[in-house]
Amino acid sequence: MDLRITRTSGLVGTIEVPGDKSISHRAVMLGALANGRTRVTNFLRSADCLATAGCFRQLGVAVEDRGSEVIIEGKGLHGLKEPSDVLDAGNSGTTMRLMAGILAGQDFYSCLTGDASLRSRPMSRVTLPLTRMGATILGRANGSLAPLAIRGGGLKSIEYHLPVASAQVKSAVLLAGLFADAPSKVWEPKPSRDHTERMLGYFGAKISRRDNEITVYPEPTLTARDVYVPGDISSAAFFIVGALITPESDLTIRNVGVNPTRTGILDVLTAMGACIEVSNAGTLNGEPTADLRVRSSRLDGTEIGGSVIPRLIDEVPVLAVAAAFAGGRTVIRDAAELKVKESDRLSTTAGELRRFGAAVTETPDGLIIEGGAPLKGASCFSHGDHRIAMALAIVGLASPGETVIRDAGAVSVSFPEFADVLNSVRLQY
Ligand code: S3P
8 A cells, every 4th residue: 555645734633642542552461361341441552462362362351342442351370271273463572572471471372473574583582581481482583573383381490681672572571470470670770661661560460660660479360341442643643743844733632641761752852942832641550640732843963872762662763754854963872773673674764864855863772863855746655564664654744755665564563553643733835
């Protein structure tokens, strides 16, 4: 599917973006491991989260989609059953890595696979600690690539220093820790998103944090709870940048998750000169939420690196777009993790932005963008990566001429309604 975009003079109105992807995955996972019925409202019905729901159905859990809510009939910590076929995580790294943690704790055999992109992404970051805990895991390339065959059960606790700041790896170890023989500890080099920790606490697990050290206690009784999923700031990010770089925008995005481990994008854009007002602060099941009002702004280049990187890891492609429209140079560093996302996002962001005329150089761990080069609509490629497809659509909103994004069907991985929401607020040029 191609997505065609023409220039707009602004994004005006009030929208909501779909539910948070990370929180939707975790709600299904913990709902399945809890005792009782969990209702998830505003669940993200995207390919990634539906893959997680499908895996749990194969593990014997009833996951019912009632339209306005998803109902999970929890089986308790030890109620999953051996699946009769391979579990398919599709394009979703979160599904594969977090499921690996849960399956490592199960006294049965299971096999996890995914699409070509996911089968090329590094899995030793989860198979190593899980194997150390006592699970038997086989995979291609010495256990580092899916499909992964897992024979779990009988786990020992672990004290693990994460080699990379990764919420998926942290979560895999914490979830396996629920099934271990003693408390497990994980240290993260820089704080990454903490939705697993928050939701484990919300469902009744004993989990604590001191600085960058997280301790999880085994064999909790998880109790089903209602979960209301806030809007995904990673989806909102495309609209935030779209509103900033088009001249007549005044856009409000309601009910966005503003967990501080996710708001690096707001900090960086504000430092670049963005006019973003945060109001109506609230909390939903332990997750902070707010409304964001964004108006057209003149942006300046900036330096992005260090501990903010995990807090905006999925927003780097769209931040590069903002930088291309800013005055001056933007340098993004410490972001080598982007090379192992759904595509190599350093290379795909740089290569695709250059098609529009942007001055972007790829470095070993980031990007250098000379802002302000005159851009022109272009024919470009998603590389099968949802966030690249949407970032390119945002470039098209502010570039003269037509932009065509090839293979834009990838947006359904995280934001199936992207084009409709965009059309509902875009002004005619
Ligand atoms: C996610 C963690 C991040 C992020 C991904 C979702 C999660 O991945 O990029 O989109 O839900 O835990 P890493 O843990 O690999 O950084």
